[in-house]
Amino acid sequence: MLKHIKPAEVETGMFVQGFVGSWFDHPFWRKKFLLTEEADAIKIRESKVSAVIVDVALGSAPQSAAPAVPVLAPASALPPRLPPVTGRYTPASHAPRPTSFRQETRRAAKIVEKSKKKVGAMFEAARLGQALKVPEILPLIDEIRDSVERNNKALTNLVRLKNKDEYTYMHSVAVCTLMINFACKLDLDESTIRSMGVAGLLHDLGKMAVPQIILDKVERLTDDELITIRSHPVRGHALIGDNPDIPDIARDVCLHHHEKIDGSGYPFGLQGNEISLAARMGAICDVYDAVTSNRPYKDPWTPCTALARMLQWKGHFDERLMQVFINSMGLYPAGGLVRLNDHRLALVVDNCTEDPTGVRVLPFYCTSRLQELEPEEITITPDQGVQILGTERPEFWHFDNWEGMRHAILSQSMPRSAAA
Ligand SMILES: [Fe+2]
Structure with missing residues (x-):
C-alpha cells in the first residue's frame, strides 16, 4: 500500500516509491528503491520535496500517528508534465528478451x-x-x-x-x-x-x-x-x-x-x-x-x-x-578506474583501434589477494571472457594520488605505497 509521508518522517527500511515535487528537488535519479543507508535518508529529509511516497508492503511503515493517505500512483518526478506522443504507436505488450x-x-x-x-x-x-x-x-x-x-x-x-x-x-x-x-x-x-x-x-x-x-x-x-x-x-x-x-x-x-x-x-x-x-x-x-x-x-x-x-x-x-x-552506455572514460569480474582493478587505456567495442585495460591490483599486479594490457570485448563490472572511485581504494598512479601504471611501474 502506498502512503504519503513528510520528508522528515523518512527512515531506513522504507521502500520509496516516488517523490512529490520538482524533479530537480529530489536527490536521487531512481524513484523506486529500498532505503538502506542512513546517509540517503538524511538526503531525503534535507531535500526540498514536499512529500515522499512509500510502499509499506515492500518496506517498513512510518512511525508517525498521522493517518496515512492512500494514493493512486506516484507523482511524476519530471517537470513539466508533458503530453503523450500522439500517433498510431501501440506500446509493446511485453519487454524484449536480452540478446548477445x-x-x-x-x-x-x-x-x-x-x-x-x-x-x-x-x-x-x-x-x-x-x-x-x-x-x-x-x-x-x-x-x-x-x-x-x-x-x-x-x-x-x-x-x-x-x-x-x-x-x-x-x-x-x-x-x-x-x-x-x-x-x-x-x-x-x-x-x-x-x-x-x-x-x-x-x-x-x-x-x-x-x-x-x-x-x-x-x-x-x-x-x-x-x-x-x-x-x-x-x-x-x-x-x-x-x-x-x-x-x-x-x-x-x-x-x-x-x-x-x-x-x-x-x-x-x-x-x-x-x-x-x-x-x-x-x-x-x-x-x-x-x-x-x-x-x-x-x-x-x-x-x-x-x-x-x-x-x-x-x-x-x-x-x-x-x-x-x-x-x-556501459562505457568507460580513458584514464578511469574500473573493477573486473575476476576481482581485479584496472586502468582504462582506450578503445581498440580495430574494434571500438573493445576496451583496452591494464589490470594492476587484485582485490581478493590485496596484491599489486604487474600491469599487463588486455582487451575486453562484449560477450566474451573477462568483463568490466563498473567504474570505481579511486578514493575508495585509497588511491589518493590517482593521477600519479595512472602515469606509473601506464609506464609499467607501479609505486609500492599506492595501494593501501
Ligand atoms: Fe545542434
Missing part, C-alpha cells in the same frame, strides 16, 4: 538501414516546407527502443558509423538512440522515453535551413557563417512550429540542446536549472555522437577518449547526468 551483442548487431544493422530512408525522407520534406509526419516514424522509435532494451551496445555502436553524405540523418538517428538509452537508464516513463526519442530525431532539424557548404566546411568559419550555424536551434524550433504530433520535449531539445550549464551556450545563454532535463540530456548525446563520428574536418575520438574529454569540460554539461550517461 553479436546477435543484436545483425538486427540493429537492419534498423539503421530503415532509419536512413525514413529520417532522410522526413528531413527532405521539412526542407521543402512540408509538415513533419511524426506518427509515421513512431514505429521506428519503437524498434530502436526494443533494440536498445535487448542489447544497448549493438545499436549505440553501429550509429557512430556514418559517411559524409548521410551525416545529418545518421546523427539524428544516433542521438535518438542515445536519448532513448539514456531515458531508460533514468527510469523515465514510457511516454517520456518515446518523446525523448522524437527529440533526438528532430534536435538538429534546423540544419536543413543551413547551407550544406557551411556544414561541411573544413576551414575556420567566418563570423557570418558561425552566426548562420548557430541559428539552427531557432530555425528548427520554427520548422516544428505548432505541429500537434510533436511532443513539447522535442521543441525544448531542438531549441536548447546547445545551451551549457555555465551559461556560455546558445541561443539564449541559459544556465543551471534554467535548462531542462531533456535539453541537458540532448546536449550530452549530441556532443558525444558528434565527437565520436567521422567529420570532414576531424578524425573521430574513440568512445573512451570522448567520455574522458567531455568529463574535463567543466561548465559544459550537467556533471551528475554525465555520470548517468556513461553508465547508460
